[in-house]
Amino acid sequence: MTRRRLIIGLSVVLVLLGLATATGWIGWSQPRFAIDGLSELNPDVLFQAQTSEKVVALTIDDGPYRAITPHVLDLLRERGIHATFFVLGDNIAGNEDLLRRMQAEGHEIGNHLVEDQPSVLLPAEEFERQMLAVDPWVDAEASHRWLRPGSGWFTPGMVEQAAQYGYRICLASIFPHDDRVHEPTRLAHDVLGRVYPGAIIVLHDGQEERVRLPETLALVLDGLQARGYRVGTISELVAR
Structure with missing residues (x-):
């Protein structure tokens, strides 16, 4: 191998490592510039x-869960x-x-489909089935109806399919990875260190470790x- 080929090969490896590192960092830290860019590229997604x-x-996300949700509702009340x-x-x-209590106490119910899995992997027919299974609990008369796909990934087809049933896909801008980190002080520090006007914060219910x-x-x-x-709720936020 010539010296020139070796340099080119090493450069390619370094670029790939850099991209992988940057992608992982962006996914973990969700920097504001990345959220701004995603918003511009996907204006139909909030x-x-x-x-x-x-x-x-x-x-x-991921509730209701009998061991956790009532305590969350008590705190919010x-x-x-x-x-x-x-x-x-x-x-x-x-x-x-618990869902009726959410409604009675003024909370907003959004559609997270049926199963806690990457929704982007679902065939269109299954995506529709899961969306419609939860749909009766989402206010049909609301000016905004929100759907959040599992794992935060979506396709243009999912955006269009959701819109056919009056949904707009909503993700979030502050996710403290409470699916993996469970220490309250650390999670709160993460959220508060990145909060800004107009942010959408996501926390997770639904499992014993949470x-x-x-x-x-x-x-x-x-x-x-x-x-x-x-x-407040997402609808309260966008109404301002």
Whole structure:
């Protein structure tokens, strides 16, 4: 191998390693420039709201879950805060009372399909089936109806298919990876360190290892209040 070929080969390897590192960093840290870029490239998908007001949306995925959701609802009621709950169809049976409580207390229910899996891998027919299975719990008269695909990936076809049933796909701009990290102080520090006007925050319910969600949420809400932020549903955020 000539010296020139060796240099070219090493350069290609370094570029590939750099891209892999950058992709992993962007996926983990969700820098603001990446969220801004995604918003511009995908105007039909909501990642954040454009506002200078100190307002954010709170979203909670993967519930309802009997061991966690009631405590989350208690906390939100005490604070006078509404949130958007993206519910899984697999978790609805036996927890219908929790969904009715969400509705009665002024929260917003969003569609998170049936199973906690990457929705982008679903055939169009299965995507539609799962969407319609959760649909009865989403307010048919609402001015905004939100759908969040599993794992945060989507295709143009999914965006169009959701729109046919009155849904707009909504992802988020602040995700503290509470699917892997479960220490409340660390999670709250992550959220509060990246918060900005118009951000959409996502936290996760739905599994036993997330049992400290109410503790995390309390720390996040305390920090947001101390920073002068108001917290509400996605629809409340975009209405400003």
